Amino acid sequence: SAGLLSTQLDEKWKKIWKSHPPRADAATSDTSKGKYFVLSMFPYPSGILHIGHLRVYTISDVLARYRRLSGYDVIHPMGWDAFGLPAENAAIERNVDPAVWTYSNIEKMRAQMDIMLADLDWDKEVITCSPEYYKFTQKLFIMLYESGYAYRKEAVVNWDPIEKTVLANEQVDNEGRSWRSGAIVEKKKLEQWFLAITKLAPQLLDDLKVLDKWPKKVKTMQRNWIGKSEGAEIQFLFNPSSENGLISKLGLDRVSAFTTRPDTLFGVDYVALSLNHPVSEWYSKQHPQLAKFLEEAKNLPEDSKAGFKIPGLFLSNPLTPDTYDIPVFVAPYVIGDYGHGAVMGCPGHDLRDNAFWAENNPGVEPSVVVRPASDTVAPGEIFAGKDGILNEKSGQFAGLTSKEGGSAIIDYVSKLNGLASKTTQLKLRDWLISRQRFWGAPIPMIHCETDCGIVPVPEEDLPVLLPDGLGAPLSTSEEFTKTTCPKCGGPAHRDTDTMDTFMDSSWYFFRYTDPKNPNQLFDYEKASTLMPVDLYIGGVEHAILHLLYSRFISKFLAETGAWSGGDLNGEPIKRLVTQGMxxxxxxxxxxxxxxxxxxxxxxxxxxxxxxxxxxxxxxxxxxxxxxxxxxxxADPVKCITSHGADATRAHILFQAPVSDVLNWEEQRIVGIERWLARVQSAVDSTIEKGLDTTSELDVSKLSAEDVKLWNEVQKKIEQITAALHEDLSMNTLISDYMKLTRTILNGLESPTTSPAVLYKSTKTLLQLISPVTPANAEEGWEKLLKADGKEWTTIFNQRWPQPSPIEVTIKASGKHRIIINGKSVFELEITDTSISDDELIALIRSNGGDEHLAGKTIKRVIRPDGKPAVSLIAA
Ligand code: ANZ
Ligand code: ZN
Structure with a gap:
């Protein structure tokens, strides 16, 4: 029979599932295996489902359906990361309300997800730009504030001159360009809100160890991002008798510098300060030239060699405390918020310091205090290795390795005058979350104009609603800004910044556990039962920021007792899969x-x-x-409309392993279409052969071919289950489907296979393919039920097949070939054909099998029907 076109199948089953939801039958659904939370990264509602979405949501849908069929209580929700610049830009360009634009896009994309047959828990949907959601993003901010994790600080910020917004450091690339507009970022000083993610840095670093189901590559990226450096803090004192006035005016009598190379302390030729170091700022008030330099240097890149020598200012090396001979420079290459914003310059051993020195002290030879352990340094070059030997310029430490020497120098100085100590430094900075944009969650803080300072918006006044507007920053709306102080009732104004959208996405998976809760972010019990997420699937582009922020917020929420923290130290994600582009x-x-x-x-x-x-x-x-x-x-929707959702889903899984780049070639989908046609024809032939729906097989009546077919089906159940359960090898999954279909079709063509085995095999095939190709599975299932005179009930109420290979007793006595893991190893006389498996294994082991089975356990004993052979599967 010709059957329905695949696209018609989609329509037919979508309609039936609408009125008979495949998961409504709670009575028959067995969830004995516990919860399973499948999360896919929620999309930005651009209005168009692109091929990358199709890939990630197909993977999550297939795995969620599989888990559900296997008896897990699955949650597989969907939502929208709906705040952010594109809506705002659309508003400005096209004069539409960003909310209207966003919600209509969500509408479109929901329909597109429907077209791909994604089986999602729409009752759990979250939309980050809805007041019901951002009320709790705001509450989360206040919780952070009240726990000392949110603070305000004047900071030199990255200013995107095109988008006119502040950017987090993470949003600026190595060349100093904005990730949004690509413009060269400028430096600007503003009061900003920060979240103290660095407070949890030790846990964020340590707990990477418990994430044994995360890709190594992602963990390495996170580790490098946190960037822990072991080193020392060294203090260089100003001459107390100098008249620079620092000591009295600023309480400053020293410069601290972080170094990873204390072994080079004898080679310090200068100290360099960042542009916003307190000493630089104080001196800029005395020296108009320095003030001018600071102004110009602000926009220089970090690899600039520019420097300004502060006249008359010298520091002492703590190794020689009374000698004030170290000159002090201000230089843009020193990062203001790393370490102490100061560098002990060792031009003899550091390439950047060397370049700086050459530019600012031409002709002056740098001090060389370390030599390479083996070879020598070519003339004109410096030794910048970390594994040298301290030379004669390092006094009593000469001859020590860099590592020993560094430690010994710290010990010595710390005893001598306490001016050195071991420390560690992080690359990770606190998270700057203020954005001067419209389309985001307003920061729920009020600035009292009298005496109360900054006051959080009282809980009963949340959410602080965004005003109606077309994208102008909140500071331009007086109606929004003007308010009264919750503490004293006096005049006050609202904070006009909105939050970084990474804040919205740092906790959305918690909201899925209790999406309608009107009072709290989520209920303690609900979150503690459903979290952590068992499987998270998304793009590797979120490997650092989104995942790090999510881990931080999740740990914070565990720390404040909002949830139990689960069994992974408050980590939110048990297993992570990053799908390729x-x-x-x-x-x-x-x-x-x-x-x-x-x-x-x-x-x-x-x-x-x-x-x-x-x-x-x-x-x-x-x-x-x-x-x-x-x-x-490529337009996924177009592909689905011409080939059907099932074929499109199978095709996208078949083309590449999930983590690899997938080269989309639509014309290759014909292979999948042919396979799906074969599945339906297997169903049709099974029916034509005459249905035998006997539930128990009578093994003694089976032919050799029956057993072979049966056992091959069982093997495929095992392989397919492994692919879906643990390996997530979705491409081999599809090729296993194809092989299994072939096997069954061959069986159908043979005159000696029995209808009972064929019926069971075809049923099994349909069940196994149902997570990937739900419409085809359901169609075949309905045909089988109809042919059996039964009413249709959905295939998704069936339990996942369990393998049960048939073991056949040896029929012939005499010499048998012994096959271990597919390799024929020796021959053995077997006379007792009713020998048990255990006795048979013992017999094989004691007759030379041990050698081949050393350290292995026998997984399966196969006794091919009537053949003089025994096959062992061992691992
Ligand atoms: C002396 C020295 C000698 C250094 C030498 C290196 C090599 P990581 O590994 O990235 O932590 N440094 C310290 N604070 C800095 C700042 N605010 N801006 C720019 N550079 C800074 O780098 C640590 C090294 O970076 C430190 O060790 C310091 O230079 C520099 F042969 O101190 B080193
Ligand atoms: Zn007040």
Whole structure:
């Protein structure tokens, strides 16, 4: 029978599932295995479901459906990361309310997820820009504030001159460009809100150890981001008799510097200060030239060699406390908020210091205090290795290795005058969350104009609603800004910053556990039962920030007792899978390098490849990140409308392992379509053969072929289950489906296989494919039930198949071939054909099998029907 087209199948089953939700039947649903939380990174509602979304949501949908079928109480929610710049820009450009724009996009994308047959818990949906949600983002902020994790600080911030907003350090790339606009970021000083993520840095670092189901690569990225350096803090004193006035005016009598190389202390030729170091700032008031330098240097890159020598100012090296001979520079290469914002300059051993020294003290030889352990340094070069030997300039420490020498010097100085001590430093900075933008959660703080300072908005007044507006910053709305102080009732104004959208996404998975709670972020019990997330799937581009912020907030929430913290020290995610990018098939004119539109080539002859219509030459094909300018984008919805959701889902899983780049080639979907047609024809032939729905198989009546088919099906159950349960090898999953379908079709063609085995095998096939191709599975299932004279009930109320291989007793006595893990190892006389498995294993072991089975356990004993052989599967 021709059956329905795949696209018609989608429609048919979508409709039926709407009125008979496949999960409504709580009575039959067995959730004995406990909860399973499958989370996929929620999308930004751009309005278009792109191919990357299709990939991630297919993976999560398949795994959620599989877990549900296996008896887990699954939560598989969806939501929208709905605040952020694009809505605001759309508002400004097109004069539409960002809320209207966002909600209509959400509407469109929900429908697109429906088209892909994603089975989502829509009753748990969260939308971060809805007041019901951001009320609690605001409450979370106040909780952080009240626990001392949120504070205000004047800071030099990264200013994106195009987007006109402050950016977090993380949003600026190595070249100093904004991740948003690509513009070179400027430095500006503003009062900002920070979250003290560094307070939890030790835990964030240590607990990477408990995340044994995270990709190594992601953990390494997080570790490097936190960037813990072991080293020392060294203090350089000002001459107390000098007249620089620092001591009296600022209470400053020293400069502290962090170093990872205390072994180079004898080689300090200068000290350099950051532009905003208190000493730099104080001196800039005395020296107009320095003030001018600071102004200019602000916008210089961090690798600039510029410097300003503070005239007449000298420090002493703690090794020689009374000699004030170290000059002091102000230099943009010193980072203001790393270490102490000061560097002990060792131009003899550090490349950056060397470049700086050469620029600012041309011709003056740097001090060299360490030599390489083995070879020598070429003339004109410096030794910057960390594994040298201290030379004769290092006095009593000469001859020690860098490591020993560094420790010995710290010990010595700390005893001598306490001016050195061991410390560690982090690269991680506190999280700057203030944004001067409109489309975000307003920071729920009030600035009293009388005496109360900064006061949190009382809980009963939350949420602080965004005013209606078309994207202008909140500071421009007097109606929003003007308020009264909750403490004294006097005049006050609201904080006009909104929160970084990473704040919205740092806790959304908690909200899924209790999405409608009107009073709290979530209920303690609910979150403590459902968290941590068992499996999180998303793009590797979120490996650092989103995941680090989520870990921080989750640990904070555990610390404040909002949830139990689970069994992973408050970690929110047990297992993480980062799916690879989807690349598009890109056509290039080899002569000009020009990207070609699909309509510019003739692809009617697959043998020759795509011919460029205008030149008659063959176009080059490559696979590249999808972009409009390369005409290589793919529209998932279009693919689904022409091939059906099932085929599209299977295709995207089949093309590459989940973590690899996937080269999207739509025409290859024909292989999947052929397979799905074979599945339906297996169902049809099973019915044509005459249904035998006997529930118990009578093993003694089975033919050798029956047993073979049966056991192959069982093996596939095992492999497919492993792929879905633990390995997440979704591409081999699809090839296993294809092999199993072949096996069953072969069985159907054979005259000696029995209908009972075929019926059970076909049923099993449908169940196994149901997570990936739900409409085809349901269609086949309905056909089988109908042929059996039964009413349809959904295949999703069935339990996941369990393998039960048939073991057949040895029928012939005499010499048997012994096969271990597929390899024939020796021959053995077996006379007792009714020998038990255990006796048989003992017999094989004692007759030379031990050698082949050393350290292994026997997983399975197979006695092929009627053949003089025994096969052992051992691991
Ligand atoms: C002396 C020295 C000698 C250094 C030498 C290195 C090599 P990591 O490993 O990244 O932590 N440093 C310290 N504070 C700084 C700041 N605020 N801005 C720029 N550089 C700073 O780097 C630590 C090293 O970076 C420190 O060790 C210091 O230079 C520099 F042969 O001290 B070192
Ligand atoms: Zn007040």
């Amino acid at each position: 989807v690349h598009g098939r890109t056509l290039i004119d080899g002569e000009t390098g020009r990207f070609l539109k699909p309509e510019e080539v003739d692809e009617s002859n697959p043998q020759v490849g795509p011919i460029i219509k205008s030149t008659g030459k063959v176009a080059e094909i490559s696979s590249e990140k999808m972009s409009k300018s390369k005409f290589n984008g």
